[in-house]
Structure formats: structure tokens, C-alpha cells
Amino acid sequence: MLASGLWLVGAPAYADNSAASIDIKRTTLRGTVPDLRVDANRDGVVDLSGSSDERLEDSREALFLANLDDDTRRCLLPENLVSLDDPAYDQKRAACNDAADNIVNGLFDERDLASIHALPMRDAPEGARIAISGAPDGSVRLFMRDSGQLRTFDPSTEPVPAQALRDGLELRLEGRDIIRDTRWNGTVRVTLSLPDGKSDTVALRQAPLLLQHTLQTSSQVILAARPKLLSKDEFEKDPILGFTYEDYLEFQKPLIPAHKSFRDTLDAARQSAEVDKPLRQLPIDKADMWMQDMFEPAYMSVPGQDGNPHIIRVLLRSPDLARPGSRVVFELRRRDVAVVQQAQDPFEYPPLWTATSIGWAISMPCHPTRPTANTIRMAAS
Template sequence: MRTRQAGRVVLALTAATAVLAPQAPAQAAEPPRIDLRADVDRDGTVDVTGVTDEQGEDTWSVGRGALFLPNIDDDSRRCRPPAAATPDAALARCNDAADGKVNGSADAADLARVRSVAATGLSDDATGSVRVTTGNGHVRVFLKRAGAWTPVTTATRLTAQELRAGAEFGVEGKDVIRDSGVWDGRAVIRLTVTSADGTSTDEVTLRAAPLLTHHNLQNTQRVLVTEVPGNDSYARSQQQFVKGLVRQAEAAGVTAPVVRFRQYGDVWAQDFVEPAYVGMTGPGGRPQTIRVMLRSAQDRPAGRELYSRLRGPGIGVVQARGRDMRGWETLNSFGNLETIPPYARGGRSYPAGRIIMGRREGGNARPSREIRALLRSQGLQNPLLLDTSWLHVGHVDEFVQFLPADTPRGWRIGIADPQAGLDLLRKAEREGHGGTRMFSVKAGNGMLPPQETIAQALASRHLVSDNTMAAERIRANLDVLKRETGVTDDEVVRVPALYTRGIVGDSAGTRMPLLRRVGGTVGDGVRDHGQQGLLAREGAAAAPVVATSAYVPGAVNGILLARDRYLAPRQWGPVIGGKDIFTTAVTAAYRKAGIKVSYIDDWYTYHLGMGEVHCGTNTLRDTSAPWWGAPAAR
């Protein structure tokens, strides 16, 4: 029987029936409870007292999951301007992630925060260690200790006191995601705590912020252009273009000084760099972004100036190479990369927009494998390839653009319309103006102005057929865009344009300014005004195609300086009744879309080199809006 004595239960035993009762084992000490957290809900704060950052800490999706930045800028300006003999690879290696220090601002805003919840009840012998179990070699982890950031190594140990107080870590990426088949951007951080009571672990998953290209719903903040030094006629014309560009940017409210590349004389500022960015929510909920200048995969020396002219605090440079395209090397120029603004369609969402690039129809010519892998691996803007084989240069900016709109979708497609261009000429001829000169441009740069008339242009055995073909190819590309995005005909701005064939039988080339007197004709007396010849071949095999370029300066090949301000190339079309009929028609097309057009002369600087205003300029755009706010599906 049982009796209670001083609060204890006593087992009474008789001599005859004595039984030994087993003693209850002492309760084993529980291993410490460890809880590691990151900014899963992307509000800029790691919640260690509530539960907002608990759900989904081991996964990652477009809408939720912790981010870290590829820390490839140069906040402390330790990367010196490159010497002429510095190899490209050495240029690319210098950035904030290349050392074991936390560079830049005192709040270390480029570091993603990871925290451990205060672990009470730890024994004094408890120690902690941190390890990157996924993504090791791609990220660096720092521990904040005594107010300073210290790199975490295999020898780093957290004390029981630090674990009881809760530890703070910072995570930086060493590079952007290059190829998801090699590394998909994920980093798993594991905290292990060991004591006499046992061992516990917890881990969180972060992902490198995707490298994203700009779209035209992001406001222009800065304009980039190349300024050619010298006093020859071409240099003076190009310098005049730069002065006009500065005035137009200021008039549109772009207050930051225009960036002027001067070192290499490559006037195609759109082609050797694609401005992009990576972003997350930083301390205090503020956007934390790093601009990334994506250098063209071509071997263009001008890309080297990005390191001296732009790399610095908040700006890094990424090189992506690859010459495996088996066709037009010009497809690797970034005039061949534009971005559809955010949209959703058929269950697929592109909250940061979607890239378009040109390829050669029926062949293997497309942008390099490396650049396509890099863009695709970001997981958000998977490139859509369009047919640009009908264009001599082969860039998407020669016929399509995307314009802001006060509509539910928020944007429209601007598209070149060769049929409308032909209609303008035919109407003028019917009204008795067939003898009017096709172009009103004056002589310049030692070149004669084109002399053909409207009637001669229309009588050409090539001009009409070339534009009929161009209209068909543009219509096919527009059908692809409409199918992919859901855009309707009412959301398309059709801008009059005309094209003319370039070098027949040679599909390899890159635009260059044509510094020679105009010569030669296209078709029946229609001058090519410099659009044949003097192209820089880059080892690509020639292909017998009929390819075209802009005959009248391509109006869609301009830049959006503000939401309602657009800068187009001056048209220099036929002047009838004191008005340029192409300028009038282009202005009306954009005005109908709520956009005011200004014009700048690029005839001798860019147009004769098979490019226009957009090809010769670039823009840095606002990156403050979070990219993960997905639009509603349509």
C-alpha cells in the first residue's frame, strides 16, 4: 500500500511479499531550441518576436522568400580606373564582393540580414557555428560582433552569451546568377548549436535577387551617350547631337547630368551596354538596389569604359561573353534587347516585364548561348525571340517599342508601319507632288543629300516590294506579341515608317558611322544614301538574304525621356505645303497615344550607319518599385 510522507509516496513492503519497484529514470535534458530567420516577407525587417517571417523560410517564390544582393558594386571606390593593358577578366574581378570586408555605408545596406531568435536557457558551454549548405562558394556570410562585421569561416564560433542575446548575420552574393544549371541563386544558411544538452540546427533559404532589365514604365533618371572628340565634320555633327540631346533631356525633366562616353568612339551606346539592376528591401523598409551595367557579349572595347565611367557606389558591371551563335554577331548588341512592361497572361506572370530579342528565322543565328542562359536563369524575364532576319542589322529596336498608357494594362505597343509610309507617298503623288524631293535633308559631312523624288521612290522595283515584305514580317512579329501578352489592336500605336534593302547577300555586320561620300543606287535610281557598305564584319558567315534598314529615319527607334515625352529622329521627309509629311504623321500617331514628340537630327551621325536615336543613346531608369508585385492575370 501507499502512504504519503512529507510529500513523498512511500511503498510499504511486507517481509513475505517484498517486491523491488523500478526507479523512474531522471528526465533527460532537452537540446537547445534554435530558430534562424530571414526577411521572408520582404519588408526590410527580420521578425524575431512574431511569426511573419516563419512561413516559407525554407522555400522561395517570386512573391515570397528572402533575397540577397550580388554585391558587385564599388562602394569604397577601391577599383582604380583600368589601364589600357588591364585584361577584361581582371576588370570584372574588382568589386565589393571580391574582398572579405563590408564596404560602403555604416548600415551595411547591401547585406541581407539573417537573425537567430534569442535562445534562452542555454548552458554556458553552448557554442554555435554557421555553414552555407547550398550555394557555398557563391555567397559570403558576415557576423555582427561588437558592432563590427566579421567574415564567418569554418573556425567561427558563437558563444552562449551571443546566442542568448540573438545573433545578427549579413549575406552578400559574389556574383549574379549566370546559369541556373550551375547555380540557381539559392543559398541555404544553417546554424548549429552544440552543448552538453545536445545539438540543434535550423536553416533558412535565401536567393540572389534576379538581374532585371529596365522597361519604359520606369521613369528615366539619366541619359547615356557617346561623345566623339575631334574637329572633323563627323565629330562636329555628333557633338551637335549630344548638345541637342542634353537640351531635350533637361526639357523633359531629367536633371542628372548626361553620361558622356569619350574613350573609344563607339557611338552606339545602346549596343555595348544594357543597364539593369538587382533589388531587395533594405533597412527601414527602403528599396536597396544596385545598378548593373550588363556589357555586350561582343568584343567591343567601348564596354571597358563602363568600369571607369560608371562603376562605383551602387553601380557594378557584369561581362557576359560567347561567340557560339553561328550567325550575326550583331544580335549580341543590346539594341537587340528590349523589355515588355509587366504583364500576366494564361497563368504566367512577368511582374518585372519580359525581354524580347531578335533571331534569324530559319537559321541558328541568335544571341549567344551565354547571354541567353544568364537572362533565362534569373527566372523572371525569360526572353521571347522575334524574327529580325529581314533587317540588315537585326535589332528589335528597329521596329518595335513599348509606351506608357493610362489604360488598365498600363502600356501600349508602338510598331513601325511600312504600309502607312507607302500610303503617305502614294497620297502625295496622287495630289500632284510626285516631283517633290523624297528627302529634305541638306548636304553635310562632305556628303551629298539624296536627290530622288517621291515618284522615283515609288517607281523603284525594290522600295515597294521591300516595304511590303517588311510589313508582313512586322505583322507576324506583332501577332506573336499579341498572342503572348493579350494586347489588342486598340492597344497598338502604328507609326509610319519606310525601309530599304541593305547589303544584298551579306547578313554579317555591325552598324558604324559611314564617313564617306554617298554613292551607288538601290533599284531604279533610288540612292541608298550610305546604307550600303562600310559595315564592320566580325567573322560571321555571310548569308544570301535581302535585309533592310530604315529608309526614312525610323521614328520608333527613339527614346522615352518621360512618361509623356518622346524623342524621335528628325524625319527629313518630303516637304509639302511647308510641312514634312512624315513628321506630321508621326507626331499625330504619338499624340493620339497621349505622348508629345520632339525631334533631333541624327541623319549624318546615326541614320546613315543604319541606326537612329535609340541606337546611339541609353537610359538609367527608376528602380525603387519592388519587382515582385505581380500584375493580375488576363
């Protein structure tokens, strides 16, 4: 049967594991020592006037996102998205996202960045420095508010302008990729130091990438488009590995009339589940219509300013780059929707119908002992 991909959204994706409140306050020292603030209590707002985000040491971590969506849709594919066989094409497309450049691409892109503020210091000296520690090189990027605009800020080469400290320094932290290095737990420390040795440090942690589980609310149902029957000439110009044209016809012909029945049944289920968006049909590559094997929906989330989680949905592409049909996932990349692939040389992988078919992965609902759900991975023998 044809397979569909269910695109799910729902439960909060972050855990409230903040430490207990710290009684010691620095109210009387405000304006005379460095005082960095982040969203330490994870309510979506950096508190600059009260004490909800005040602490003596970085005992609580704010969260930040890997900024991998495409808020302005500058990563759109050409129409012949499944006709290019060069694996470098896949790498180039996967690398296109909002963190790939050093520009904040509008207000929606700014919302994907974590805020770091320093309370104003009226007598701030020249020569103050920002330092980033705990994160692998290239994993994060800083922006600074300068004359009302955000610009890149390289703390390794640039001191903090004294006037920025006097006015109240404003930084933004951007995660540049998901956590692929298992030696890093996602924690980043940002330190503001003055020439006289006074300093302050805050800690942030990259939001985890979580698979969506089957009890989360469906947002949209995605279906492979009706297969097209290739002529013998078309087939022989671009054959399917292991198939003769006769094999292809025997496999493909029954699927064409079956597609309508499957689509109608799936659409009825969508309406019964009260999913408002209509079915979305994506083009397929030749006989490869197994949409559920093309990608797996996941998500990252941080507290939003409006009290709701700010979510970037992440579509994990099948790791088999020899499967060009899965390139359709790049069509779905847009504002708050990212595409991630993790693959080696495609020819090092087993055939596409085994473990590289990502439909073999499923995330079971959350459980008290597994609050972020339980992932089960299967494979054919």
C-alpha cells in the same frame, strides 16, 4: 547617327510571392531552441520581437543581393582606359567589386548584405554550428557581428561562439556574383544546429537580375563624347580592323559636326522628360561611338529598411571583349552601381556590329503574363 545609352530606374524589382501566414507560433519556446529570423515577409526589417517573420519551416524566402557595386570606389580605372589590348585586363576590372574581398567596406556596403538573426538563447551550449546548403560553392559569403564589427565567418571550419548565441547571433549574407549557373535557382538555406540535435533553418533567395524596360523613369542620359579625328600616323599605330585610313576619314568626318546637333537634340529631350541630371558624355575608342551598344542597364532589388526598394543598378557590358571602347562602362561603377560582363574568348565572337552589340536587346514593359517584362533579342544577318 550617334547612339546614346538611357540609364533607367523605377519600378520595384522584386515580386511578393511569400506564402500564406503560418498559424503555429513558437512564442512559448523562445530562448530554449534555435530560432533564426530573416526578412521572411519582405518588409525590409527582421522582426525579432513580434511574429511577422516567425515560421515553423522555411516556407517563405527572404531576398539577398549580389554585392557587385563599388561603395568606396576602389575599382577606379587609370585615365588610359581604352588603350590596353590585353583581355586579362578586362577580366581583372570586371572582377573588382565589393564581393571580391572579405571585408565589409563601410555602412553602405553593410546595407547590401542580408540580415540573419538568432533570438538570444540564455543557456546556449558550446559547439553549435552553422551550415549553408543549396548554393554552389563560392556563391555566397557569411559575416558575423563580433564585438560590434562584422567579420568573415566560415561555417565549415568555425563553430558558433556560445556567447554570441546567448547575446543574439547576428549574421550577414552576401551574394558574390549574379546567377550564371542555370542549375541554381538562387535559393540558399542557412541552418543553426545545437549539439543536442535541435536546429532551425531559414531560406533566402538571390534577387533576380532584370533588364530595365522603356516605361521606367529615366535617371540619367549618357552620350558618346564628340569623336576625335585621328592623324594618319595615329591611325596606323592602332588601326581599325577592316578600315583603311581613307575609309576611316570618309566615315568619321561627317560625324564630328553632326555630334553637336545630336547632342543638343538629345539634351532638349532630356529636359522635356524632366531628367534633372545633365547629359553625361563618355570617351570613345577611335570610331566606336555607338554608346547604346556598349552596355545594357539592368537592376537587382530587395526591400529596404525605409520601405523603399534597395536597388543595385547593374550595367551589362557588351560581351565582345575585342571592343575596347566598351571599357568606359567601368567608369560608371560606384555605390549601388555594378558592372557585369559575360564573355568567352573575344575571337570566338562574330564581328562587333552583330549580335554582340548589346543595343540589339530591349526589354518591353511588364504585362500580366510577364510581370518582370519581356526581353527581345535581335541580330543582324
